[in-house]
Amino acid sequence: MTKFVFVTGGVVSSIGKGIVAASLGRLFKSREYSVSILKLDPYINVDPGTMSPFQHGEVFVTDDGAETDLDLGHYERFTETCMSRLNSVTTGSIYQAVINKERRGDYQGGTVQVIPHITQEIRERIHRVADNTNPDVVITEVGGTVGDIESLPFLEAIRQFRKDVGRNNVVYMHVTLLPWIASAGEMKTKPTQHSVKELRSIGIQPDVLICRCDRALKANIKEKLSEFCDVPVQSVITAQDASSIYEVPLILEKEGLAQQTLQLLNLEQRQPDLRQWQTLIENMASPQQGIEIAIVGKYIQLSDAYLSLVEALGHSAIALGSEVKLRWVDAEEIEANSPQTYLEDVSGIIVPGGFGIRGIEGKIKSVEYARTQNIPFLGLCLGMHCAVVEWARNIANIKEASSAEFDPDTPHPVINLLPEQHDVVDLGGTMRLGLYPSRLNLESRAYSLYQEEVIYERHRHRYEFNNAYRSLFLEGGYVIGGTSPDGRLVEMIERPDHAFFLATQFHPEFRSRPNQPHPIFLGFIDAAIKQHSFEIVPSVTKKAVQEMKVGMGETLPAEIIN
The missing domain is CATH 3.40.50.880 (Class I glutamine amidotransferase (GATase) domain)
Known part of the structure; x- marks a missing residue:
């Protein structure tokens, strides 16, 4: 049956949940798993088609004519899989569907409420993506930040979702920021701790932490996060800033994100083929x-x-x-x-x-x-x-x-x-x-x-x-x-x-x-x-280019790049 990964965000907005979801999709595809990625957007607009580009950025259009969030463009580019209107869900579209059902009498005169009716509609949208293309994995990105009022119905829906498919078929992934405080000369974990606490307060325990940072996480930082957030230390993943978004799949591969996720989902550990992707990064570095x-x-x-x-x-x-x-x-x-x-x-x-x-x-x-x-x-x-x-x-x-x-x-x-x-x-x-x-x-x-x-x-x-x-x-x-x-x-x-x-x-x-x-x-x-x-005057050595390919100062093992 289809497995499900949910990606949430904490601490600040625009933290890169979409790139994480797209990168994980790329890593699954490199292992010959089929993938579809779904975006849950908390705004009340039915879709971004009438929203100002100054507020929302690009409106991405799918083959079937859906006007969607720009993250669907990342999903398609990273996974080389076409998305559809099923892959974009907004609060506006959810409430519109529920109100239409109420007007038709589908609820047989019952009182329509956020729970169970709104959350059930959200869950049905996630199931619809799985039923439509029957992928091995559906990755769902929840827009906004944990703690936002408008995101609560989506978070409650994904909490309920594990009852639909079974706990072993769901992974919760939380993307947070670890800021470096220059005056103190140290990286602070407290924002992440508070974000995870907020997530746990609504019934979701993250299985994996994706830590956005501007430098590598030291072992003691990972251990501290593991201890305070109740996440295995191997599931504390460094997502260090990269010069290009296309480096992120290689960074996350080196950190073991795909291997950890496959293990949590009880899926076969297959060897990835990332040769094309690594060649792309190499060519980017040497115009x-x-x-x-x-x-x-x-x-x-x-x-x-x-x-x-x-x-x-x-x-x-x-x-x-x-x-x-x-x-x-x-x-x-x-x-x-x-x-x-x-x-x-x-x-x-x-x-x-x-x-x-x-x-x-x-x-x-x-x-x-x-x-x-x-x-x-x-x-x-x-x-x-x-x-x-x-x-x-x-x-x-x-x-x-x-x-x-x-x-x-x-x-x-x-x-x-x-x-x-x-x-x-x-x-x-x-x-x-x-x-x-x-x-x-x-x-x-x-x-x-x-x-x-x-x-x-x-x-x-x-x-x-x-x-x-x-x-x-x-x-x-x-x-x-x-x-x-x-x-x-x-x-x-x-x-x-x-x-x-x-x-x-x-x-x-x-x-x-x-x-x-x-x-x-x-x-x-x-x-x-x-x-x-x-x-172009070369500004990096061949060794530096090799380091850039993985973004962490080390080359990928030969068995990974085949």
């Missing part, structure tokens, strides 16, 4: 050249708003032996000044997705600058809309052209709503969401990158290319690289006379993986390297 990419965005104050984009750029750069330096450019700044002030000497320019009119004119200016200066350009979703508007105004000489999203009264809506979207009032979940096929033009750059006639990519948008302008667009020297299979919707545009000028209606960044870089990003980074790269 041959560097490039600088400008991201012209609306939410640059919070880089998490573009998390998948940043990761996708990194995946392709690693594969091509390069290092990417990002230049974050506020689109509103370009509106007031010359694009050259912000974009001169970059190796490539990206205009990413977003919503609303703020900063749009700056994005359009950035597209024009990339086109006229022959700088590799990649437009994503809203970036494609800006590229189409730039074409209409500056090449087709339609000066009043715009998108109906930016200007509902424009006489030339080169980007417009689909007819079926005109009467939509709700914002959440009403866009073209999830995986859709595109048929590629066999003469296009897009086809040369994908080497496939039909591709599948994830969408998140409401506005589309206006086909009334399609013939005029083609006369302007552009190529439509891909359309929907029926030819109705334009999915990709490009300029063949440019170093690299490609824009997509979809979000290719969602499907890039560390060991499987996305072909569009590979093409873009390759063009950027040819455009303008700089030499």
Whole structure:
């Protein structure tokens, strides 16, 4: 039967529960165990689709069109397993489901309460993930921090859950912070002790402690935590700060996290194959050249708003032996000044997705600058809309052209709503969401990158290319690289006379993986390297690179890396 691991957090938020869950998933996958990872988010929003990127960061979209927390992106990238709407659960979705059941009379007139009805609904969602794909292990990350009022129903639900499947089929893992107090010259365990005490007060005894820290834990610290938190010393795991999140699986492997978890779950101890992952870390540490990419965005104050984009750029750069330096450019700044002030000497320019009119004119200016200066350009979703508007105004000489999203009264809506979207009032979940096929033009750059006639990519948008302008667009020297299979919707545009000028209606960044870089990003980074790269001066020795691979100053045993 499926086994279950629950990951909770204490002391502070943003402690890295998602990376721990994703890393553990990677370690299980390296042992040929199938894995699914579930996120329980305590906010009352039904999903993050209508939440501000400044507050929540990126909205990650799954194949089946769920708008989810960015942690699901980590889960997919680390485990190379596609998640679905079943893998994202919020307080809002739980209460919505329970209220709908109450309205239908499912509770037969009974009083609906947090316990048992809310907690039962949460447990059913966890079981649903196991029943849907029948993985060997379901890892569940509980959002928030132990002690938060909004997290209590989720914690109570996972406490009850062990009765559903049996104590030997559940592991509770608690991630905490061990701060180093410089003035005292020592690491403090008290915050972790209090966090575990809080967790135990609601009936959950952690089986494993994951200790976030900026240096290795000494033996006496592990023994102290073992004594005070009632956790075996071998289950006190160091999670030391790493230079990259992709080092974390190797750090946790060296600490024995997977072996301890397998033992607690009564699963077979299999030898992991981490060779590809270790090669990834080695390549990250030894780039041959560097490039600088400008991201012209609306939410640059919070880089998490573009998390998948940043990761996708990194995946392709690693594969091509390069290092990417990002230049974050506020689109509103370009509106007031010359694009050259912000974009001169970059190796490539990206205009990413977003919503609303703020900063749009700056994005359009950035597209024009990339086109006229022959700088590799990649437009994503809203970036494609800006590229189409730039074409209409500056090449087709339609000066009043715009998108109906930016200007509902424009006489030339080169980007417009689909007819079926005109009467939509709700914002959440009403866009073209999830995986859709595109048929590629066999003469296009897009086809040369994908080497496939039909591709599948994830969408998140409401506005589309206006086909009334399609013939005029083609006369302007552009190529439509891909359309929907029926030819109705334009999915990709490009300029063949440019170093690299490609824009997509979809979000290719969602499907890039560390060991499987996305072909569009590979093409873009390759063009950027040819455009303008700089030499990387080696700053570490070969021995230091080997140490970096595991993040702890020692190499992995040969039997682990096979």
